[in-house]
Amino acid sequence: MNSNQPENDSAKIVNESRSEVPNGAVAAAILSAGTGCFAISLFGLLGDAFPAVSHFFNFYNPTGPLSGVTTTAIVVWLILWVILARSWKGRSLPMGKINMIAFLFLGVGLVLSFPPFSDFLQGK
């Protein structure tokens, strides 16, 4: 066993306190992820409620509307991530507010994904 290992390890420890990272890029990732999750449920609900939307989302017939619902939501998530990351690059934003909006999208997305609730919204 190498007796110098602990010294080597501690020498490799990153001195994080010296590098303050602006949170813009991370805020963009968090908010867009919340929006992406919400988009999955929203598109699923719309596809379930309107036959025309369901038909539109039928990108790949064997999988049915689920293919379009998820592909579109992923595209929305990634585009939003890129746009926000460019807009907020190098900036420091109030993470409390960003988190609150992201959690709201995530929470509403979770509730909307629950079939009894989405059925209730559709009056089924």
Add this chain to the structure above:
Amino acid sequence: MQMSFREILTLLHGMGFGGLLLLAFSGALIQFYRIFSPHRSSPLTVWEQKLLRIYLIAMAVLAWGTVLSGAYVVYPWYRAHPPEGFTDYTGYPQRILLSSSTTAGWHSLGMEWKEHVAWFAPIALTMVAYVIIKYGSGLSRHRQVRNAAFAFALVAFIAASIAGVFGALINKNAPVQGGAVIKLMEGTK
């Protein structure tokens, strides 16, 4: 002992990707505690940070593998419609479930929920992996970012659990079967 081609791929989707992902959450929880705790005794070394990044990227890859194999390999077999006038629903799991009021809920609640909520996991885990890569163990000093990463990881776990539990129970009630039969072992009487 034999399995059909569809059973093997369903196993790969559920136990290979999905099962491994669920197991990986326990390891992630411990690592999260190590880097998130402001009372930790020593910061992560460069090697430990690298390992954590690889671990989280692997979790995100497993999550994507689970939903993509589910939606584009297993789900088409599950939702396949039998030809007109066909009354034997063997090989048509969705039809089997919907043919009885005692099993219809496995589709109308279980599959309808699982097929959407499962996608929360790869989106959330991709974000969490990105945040950890960006901040590393320095995340312990950014409470708000840390809270967001933990909350999304928790939702990813919940989503993966919902999908995993319903997937197993649905497949128990109406198994995905069919395709070439592969003999795994010669049995003895």
